[in-house]
Amino acid sequence: MPQPTYDTAAVWSLRITTKILGHTTGIVKVRSTDEGENDDEASKGVIHKTLLCCYSRYYRAALQGAFAEASSRSIVLDLDPVSCNTLIGWLYSGKLPTGGRREQFFALYIFADKIDMLALRRAIMTRVVGNKSDGLALPSFEKAALALNSLPQTSPLYRWLLDTYIHHWLPEYEAPEDFLPNGFLVDW
Incomplete structure (x- = not known):
């Protein structure tokens, strides 16, 4: 029986997900990867390919196209174990x-940006902007720098970080020049 195809979803949908789970059986094994991580620390799981x-x-494109990954039954995700889960x-x-803190989602947002997963990026931005548990606490410069060095200036997370630092940074905080990229400081 041929597998149904689905357009790339812009938001997560229970209807689409249920339909996929009910009509497809192809799975792919996934494994997290992180520098310094050994195999015992890696997160492993399976995901429905569709x-x-x-x-x-x-x-x-990679799993349904003419790439080598299409015939592979496993992929390595460029994520730490927590983000993979x-x-x-x-x-x-x-x-x-x-x-938790907003910045726990930055690495996952960067990954979602790399693999063009719009629905996940939107979900993360909704969580980041709406996260009240941080209060007005600024994301750490180190975590922000990771995102700022990996994302285009047009990225919603980049713009949110810029707006957050413009409106909430105070001179008595640590100096941003030591952590943040020069392009971001110019925008600031």
């Missing part, structure tokens, strides 16, 4: 973990 392709144009959980539930 579900991953539905939410990511990159994986749609968050991605898998979000794909199946549409939910991100509650609590």
Whole structure:
């Protein structure tokens, strides 16, 4: 029986996810990777191939196209174990973990940007902007620098970081020049 195809979803949808889970059986093994991580620390799991392709144009091209990955039954995700588990959980539930600091989602946002997963980027931005548990606490410069060095200036997370630092940074805080990229400081 031929597998149904789905357009890349711009938002997570229970209807689409349920339809995919009910009509497809192809799965792909996933493994996290992180510098300094050994195999015992890696997060491992399985994802329905069609579900991953539905939410990511990159994986749609890689897993359904003429690339070597299309015949592979496993992929390595450029994510730390926590972010990998968050991605898998979000794909199946549409939910991100509650609590914690905004910056815990920066690495996952960068990954979602690389693999063109618009629905996940939107979910993360909704969580980052609406996260009240941080109060007005600024994201750490080190975590912000990771995002700022990896994202285009047109990225919503980049713009949010810029707006947040413009409106909430005070001179008594640590000096941003030591951490933040020069291009960001010029925009600031």
